[in-house]
Structure formats: C-alpha cells, structure tokens
Amino acid sequence: MSLLLTLYWIFFKIGLFTFGGGYAMLPLMEAEIIARQGWLTHPEFIDIIAVAEATPGPVAINSATYVGFQVAGIPGSLLATLGVISPSLLLLLVLGPFLLRWIKDPRVQRFTRGLRPAVIALILLAAISLGRAALVDWSTLIIAAGLLGLRLLRRTSPLITIALGALLGLLLYPY
C-alpha cells in the first residue's frame, strides 16, 4: 500500500512541476525514480521513453504508466497515471475561472519567463546523462547524430525517427 502511495505522490510531484511539455518531466523522473528510489537504471529508463514515444498519447503520461507498471504492476500503473494527471485536473477544476486573468499578471509572466530557461537547462543535463547510457559505441553515436540531423533539417516526425532508430538498430547491432 505504501509503495502505491509513494508512486502516486512521486508522479503527482512530477505532474506539478512539468512545465513546457513532455520532456520537461525527464529531469524530474531521473531525480525521483533513478537517483532517489533506485527503481530503474538509465538504460531501462531510456527503453521506457522509447516505448512511450512509439505508442499513442502524451509521452509524459505513457512513461508514467510504464514506470508505474515496472514498479508495482497494474495497480502501480494506474496510480502513477492518476498521480501525473491529478495536478492538471485539480488546478484547472479549482482555479479554472481565474487562471486566464492570473496568468496574464505581469509577475506571473516574469516568473514563467525565468522558469523556461531553467527547464531547458534541466532537459539538457538529462539529455547528457541519458546520452551516456545510450551512446555506447560508434554505431549508436552515428545513429543519434544522423537522426538528429534528419529531425532538424528535414523535420522528420518523432514516430518516423523512432521507426528509423529501430531499423538502424536491427541493421547495425554488433552482438
């Protein structure tokens, strides 16, 4: 029971501090689930993100469901999912009518304007530590560089990028 409550609470925190879309939850999940609880290793975490990208739905929610399942089966997956969506529900249901006016307040605007660079800094650091676990040899380095180039220059979609990654893995797997 306490494991399930811990899962709910951790994902509640993650949902509450994910500003700026999906990847903003990566540093929070890394800190809570890998560093603090030791529930997953970096490679396991990347595999979960890969599955979350390849399946329908928001990446933040898919990865919460998957991590919850890894930690405590089906009840774990449900509580982690509820945890990550609870802050949005509470904020919008309780504060909904005031939010638009409140968010246009100059102080709130300046606060969020400083908050966004912080999120960028944290995602970059998470990308580095995930990169260390993912880029283990020349082939993986070339896959990452090639797909990054395609994504930036040709605007390939996330789903195509994931599919190409799996295909290149099959072609270049050395073991």
Added chain:
Amino acid sequence: MPEERAKPEAETRISLLAIFLVFLKIGAFTFGGGYAMLPIIQEELVRRRRWVDQDTFIDNLVIIQSLPGAMALNKSILTGIKLRGPWGGVVAALGVVAAPVLVILLLAGLLLPLFREHAAVQAAFYGLRPAVVALILSATLDLGREIVRGWRAVVLVLFLMLLSLFFQPHPILIILAGGLAGLLIYRKGEEEKE
C-alpha cells in the same frame, strides 16, 4: 429566420459519453504528445464538431503553456470543462489517457516479456536508445530557439546548468530558482514575450 439561426448548436447539451469518446479517439490516434496533438484536437473540436470556437481555443493555449502538466492533457481538460463543467473535465482527462494506458499495459505486461530476450528486440532497442537521445536533443534545440532569447536567458541557462552540476539539487529547486530569477532580472513592462 435569422433569430433561429443565431442559436448555436452548442445549446444542445453534449453528453459526457460523447466527450469521453472524442477524447478517447484523440488519445488513441495521436503520437508524440503536446505539439503533435494540439492540431488534431483543433481539427476535431473546432472544425469538425464546432464544440469550441477558434478564439477560445487560442485563449486556452495561453493558459496551458503557462500551466504544469502534459499540454494535450490540459487542453483536453479545459475543453471538457467548457463543454460540461467539472465532470466534463474529468471525463475528458480519463478519455484522453484511456487508450495510451491500455496500449502500454498490453506492451509492458504481455508482449515485451515474451520477446524481450529475442535478439531482434534487443537489436531494435539498441537503435531506439540513440533515437530517443536525438528526439530529446532536437526538442530541446527547438524549444531553446523559441525560449532562450536575449543574453540574460542564455546566462540563466548556463548558470543553472552549472549550479545543477556542482550541487546536484532537486530539479524542483532549479525550476523555482529560474522563476525567482525571472522576477528579479526582468523589469516591469518586460513580461511580454519578444
């Protein structure tokens, strides 16, 4: 008769089941979350069903970009609330996550355990991992180009990265530090995005 045409179809109450089903569909068929889902929600709710008008949709975008949580989720909840009050919001949230949760449970609970040790699956994940890194980096670069404008934002990013590397504080503290720094370094009248 113009008086009758002025009555919008939104006058007829949209059932909770209909709200659930629309968001179930949106959740089941959109990949990539956030920016990929918003155009689909717009197509489905503004253009096809006319449940929400374009101005409300844009107003809502301002809200969800400043709020925590997955953007597609926030968008769904706001629309649900607009259509049927608090219960509409709850039903929209459950609808949009239902299919993804089922798919993940099927994969994680049934399929992957069967094939996890298979050489082909191992090989696929060997390539999936660098693909994920490429996705994260490209998203960060895109987001950065949009957000990190002006030298103060660049200094803030570098300063917070160094702070994080040396002291390893909880990411929540770095986020709050960024917000406080925003209050201090941007003066009145500078809150509008350039």
